[in-house]
Amino acid sequence: MNIGQNSNLKLTIEYLKLKDVSNLIYFLGEPWCLGALVASFFCHQDTKAPSKHKVNFIRKIKTAFSFQLILIALIILLTFSSKGIKAQYELNQYLITAAQNNPGIKSKFSAYMAGMEKVPQVGGLPDLNFAFGYFIQPVETRVGPQRAKLSIAQTFPWFGLLSSREDAATSQAESLYEAFEESKSKLYYDVKSAYFDLYFVEKSIDISLENIAILNTLLELTLIKIESGSTSIVDEYRVEMDLNDIENQLALLRDTKYEYTIRFNRLLNVTDDSNVIIPDSLWQEPLLMGKDALIDSIEINNHEVKQIDLRIKAWEENAYAADKAYSPNILIGFDYTFVDKYDNPSLPDNINGKDAMFARIGITIPLYGKKYNGLIRESKLQAEKEGFAKDDKLNRLNIVFEGAYKNYSDAIRRLTLFQRQYQLANRSLDMLMEKYATDGRNFVEVLRIQRKMLEYDLQLDKSRSDINAAVAFIDYLSGK
Numbered sequence: 001m002n003i004g005q006n007s008n009l010k011l012t013i014e015y016l017k018l019k020d021v022s023n024l025i026y027f028l029g030e031p032w033c034l035g036a037l038v039a040s041f042f043c044h045q046d047t048k049a050p051s052k053h054k055v056n057f058i059r060k061i062k063t064a065f066s067f068q069l070i071l072i073a074l075i076i077l078l079t080f081s082s083k084g085i086k087a088q089y090e091l092n093q094y095l096i097t098a099a100q101n102n103p104g105i106k107s108k109f110s111a112y113m114a115g116m117e118k119v120p121q122v123g124g125l126p127d128l129n130f131a132f133g134y135f136i137q138p139v140e141t142r143v144g145p146q147r148a149k150l151s152i153a154q155t156f157p158w159f160g161l162l163s164s165r166e167d168a169a170t171s172q173a174e175s176l177y178e179a180f181e182e183s184k185s186k187l188y189y190d191v192k193s194a195y196f197d198l199y200f201v202e203k204s205i206d207i208s209l210e211n212i213a214i215l216n217t218l219l220e221l222t223l224i225k226i227e228s229g230s231t232s233i234v235d236e237y238r239v240e241m242d243l244n245d246i247e248n249q250l251a252l253l254r255d256t257k258y259e260y261t262i263r264f265n266r267l268l269n270v271t272d273d274s275n276v277i278i279p280d281s282l283w284q285e286p287l288l289m290g291k292d293a294l295i296d297s298i299e300i301n302n303h304e305v306k307q308i309d310l311r312i313k314a315w316e317e318n319a320y321a322a323d324k325a326y327s328p329n330i331l332i333g334f335d336y337t338f339v340d341k342y343d344n345p346s347l348p349d350n351i352n353g354k355d356a357m358f359a360r361i362g363i364t365i366p367l368y369g370k371k372y373n374g375l376i377r378e379s380k381l382q383a384e385k386e387g388f389a390k391d392d393k394l395n396r397l398n399i400v401f402e403g404a405y406k407n408y409s410d411a412i413r414r415l416t417l418f419q420r421q422y423q424l425a426n427r428s429l430d431m432l433m434e435k436y437a438t439d440g441r442n443f444v445e446v447l448r449i450q451r452k453m454l455e456y457d458l459q460l461d462k463s464r465s466d467i468n469a470a471v472a473f474i475d476y477l478s479g480k
Helices: 003-016 021-028 031-042 051-101 103-116 118-123 161-228 233-268 291-301 303-325 370-439 443-477
Strands: 129-141 144-156 330-339 356-363
Touching: 051 103, 051 161, 051 233, 103 118, 103 161, 118 161, 161 233, 161 303, 161 443, 233 443, 291 303, 291 370, 291 443, 303 370, 370 443
Parallel strands: none
Antiparallel strands: 129 144, 144 330, 330 356
């Protein structure tokens, strides 16, 4: 085997030690990789074997190895896909728990239920009027003295008044339901945002621990080179300074994780020490619509906009009900009078002491219309006010959406950038580490690349977290 093959084989062994699957897949796609593996295989074969057999064997190895690459890629894809589905399932379970337990959500729903109870109150008829009268001095009539009187009466509002009041109360209650939905959507966004923050902190802790292990390895290598006199003690100090920085950052990250865990559990209204399951890798939420379609969806489906629309409808129906209230009410009644008998044999029995009864009907005359006109004007002005509030809300929602969409686009760009940067830095580090292990040079560059990898790895996870947080916020604006 020549020097080039030895070099490639050494790089093969180094790459196979990597934990990053994406780097492994990239490495396996390199054209020289297959040659290095085959060459290493023939190092242990009989050198006298016919070259024709070697060529045929190489072809078989290439075919088998290509199939293995495809199989490995499929297994990796399915593994990461199943992990992503499981992680999304866990998050959905947390959302369900939050919706069931959060006291703020329960408060909004109780307000809606209370609003619905107003509908039968305003839509019911006035109470039935019942009266009993007793004549202290009987009123003499031709058929006998009147002793007592029963009266019953019912007032009926003008046609359409009660239904218009019911419609107004229903619209007002529905606006409270939209307030409940808005609160639920906001809670879902808060839970998702806290979950993604926890993921990023957890990954930051893992990355910091990995880099501490790398620096400890470099420190051991540095001490060996110091003993041999091939490097300066300053290199040791540099490693120790980097270790101190990362360990301090790690302590802060652990405190932050504790804070975020409490915040997450409080949103779910569970105990502070409840375990939160964080995925090993974060899936990437897609935006299913274009920018213009998202703006239209927000203007139509946003719960705060719907709430304002229902308040406008309620005030318009209040104005209609006030106009109906200016109409007369109808009164229908029935009176029954108890009459005693006369001790007069000349009166026929069929009329002597015969009780009297009669039906009556009446109307109220709304002479004083000023209060009704004032109620109508108030309702129209309130509806106009809500219309201006809706325009203002739509303007603010567009501004907020533009910011969220900018954050989403920026996170997508950063994800692509840091994937490329991390890949380049990882290759550079491998080459520098190999060179430093042989001649002890470029130590500063090794540390610089190592810190860059730390930064890129953190930024990769931050980008994924920011993408999902931006999508969650846009979903919240869209009323999801």
